[in-house]
Amino acid sequence: MRYFFTVAIGTIFLLIIYNGYQKDFGNSSTFPVDHEQTGLSDQIIIRFSHIVAENTPKGLAANKFAELIEEKTDGQIKVEVYPNGMLYSDDTEMQALQDGDIQMIAPSFSKLTAINPDWQVLDLPFLFNDYDDVKNIFTGDVGQFLLEDLDENNIKGLTFWSNGFKQMTSKNHALITPDDFKEVKVRTMPSAILIKQFLSLGAEPSTASFDQVFSILENSKIDAQENTLSNIYTKGFHQVQDYLTISNHGFLGYAVLMNEDFWNKLSPNLQSQVLEAIEETTIWNISQSEQMNNDTLTKLQQIETLSIHTLSADEQEEWQKKFEHLYEFYENDINLNLIEMIREEINR
Ligand code: LMR
Numbered sequence: 001m002r003y004f005f006t007v008a009i010g011t012i013f014l015l016i017i018y019n020g021y022q023k024d025f026g027n028s029s030t031f032p033v034d035h036e037q038t039g040l041s042d043q044i045i046i047r048f049s050h051i052v053a054e055n056t057p058k059g060l061a062a063n064k065f066a067e068l069i070e071e072k073t074d075g076q077i078k079v080e081v082y083p084n085g086m087l088y089s090d091d092t093e094m095q096a097l098q099d100g101d102i103q104m105i106a107p108s109f110s111k112l113t114a115i116n117p118d119w120q121v122l123d124l125p126f127l128f129n130d131y132d133d134v135k136n137i138f139t140g141d142v143g144q145f146l147l148e149d150l151d152e153n154n155i156k157g158l159t160f161w162s163n164g165f166k167q168m169t170s171k172n173h174a175l176i177t178p179d180d181f182k183e184v185k186v187r188t189m190p191s192a193i194l195i196k197q198f199l200s201l202g203a204e205p206s207t208a209s210f211d212q213v214f215s216i217l218e219n220s221k222i223d224a225q226e227n228t229l230s231n232i233y234t235k236g237f238h239q240v241q242d243y244l245t246i247s248n249h250g251f252l253g254y255a256v257l258m259n260e261d262f263w264n265k266l267s268p269n270l271q272s273q274v275l276e277a278i279e280e281t282t283i284w285n286i287s288q289s290e291q292m293n294n295d296t297l298t299k300l301q302q303i304e305t306l307s308i309h310t311l312s313a314d315e316q317e318e319w320q321k322k323f324e325h326l327y328e329f330y331e332n333d334i335n336l337n338l339i340e341m342i343r344e345e346i347n348r
Helices: 002-026 057-072 093-098 117-123 131-139 141-148 192-199 210-218 229-234 260-265 268-301 313-334 336-346
Strands: 044-049 077-082 155-170 185-188 204-207 224-227 243-259 307-310
Touching: 044 057, 057 077, 057 155, 057 268, 077 268, 093 243, 117 141, 117 192, 117 243, 117 313, 117 336, 131 141, 131 155, 131 243, 131 268, 131 336, 141 155, 141 336, 155 229, 155 260, 155 268, 185 192, 185 210, 192 204, 192 313, 210 224, 224 229, 224 243, 229 268, 243 260, 243 268, 243 313, 313 336
Parallel strands: 044 077, 185 204, 185 224, 243 307
Antiparallel strands: 155 224, 155 243
């Protein structure tokens, strides 16, 4: 009898301990810790989820940041990078970040416009002339203002990374003049400005998440899409599209974001090491992304089934005229102040 009594009490005791452990493990208020590492029981794991291939400007920057932060903190912070949307798609990663299920993401600007319409400014066509403009905006007051704007959403904005200038691919004919866009079905990212951009050319825009783009192009559910050369090449869009227009009409960049509760729990010392590693990565990323897009153009030029046209200055101007009203819309309806700040920073 005494034996059974002892076993019963022991079992209840073990259940209470196990239950407490389970609760603590699933609690997003604790750091994810790598329990398999011996001697590193206080090692902090950052799960960094992104949706593009590893061999792209964002993929490489995420890996570089992981390397740098591990080095700077002597392994106290370890970044696990999950590429290709293997954890979350672009539709779900923002919520996962806010809920603390992952600690870092780097969505494109367009995907932040739902949280804060101010971000639409970075989707305006022909906003940046070159990578110097990009650098000025990323590292200046406008960049700071946009990142700080995210605070109230439990998001710590850390920096901007570059992918590159956007180009057009299409299936049935080349997209060279604005008239070529009439009734062409185009995939866009979810951003009101991008939708308006294609409507002003007479196209039929629709949004789709990045992981669906290849299949909707392949099944001819859409005819065309805009993206950077590195995204086009690494996701094989050129295999299901016959025409590429080098238009440089827009810019694809990323906001590098951390869950804010997670950020607040890092010691001041770790926070400054994270910022240092991020800053070094950003400087490297801007020139690396330019180089990568140039190299990718060379690879695409060797593909015989792909016909490539580079817009002349006059052709670009024709597109630009069609887009003027988008600037008026942004100034009148979204944030006049921000667009004035951008003009100043770009002309610096
Ligand atoms: C897209 O959806 O086309 C891009 O945002 C993908 C990316 O993150 O580069």
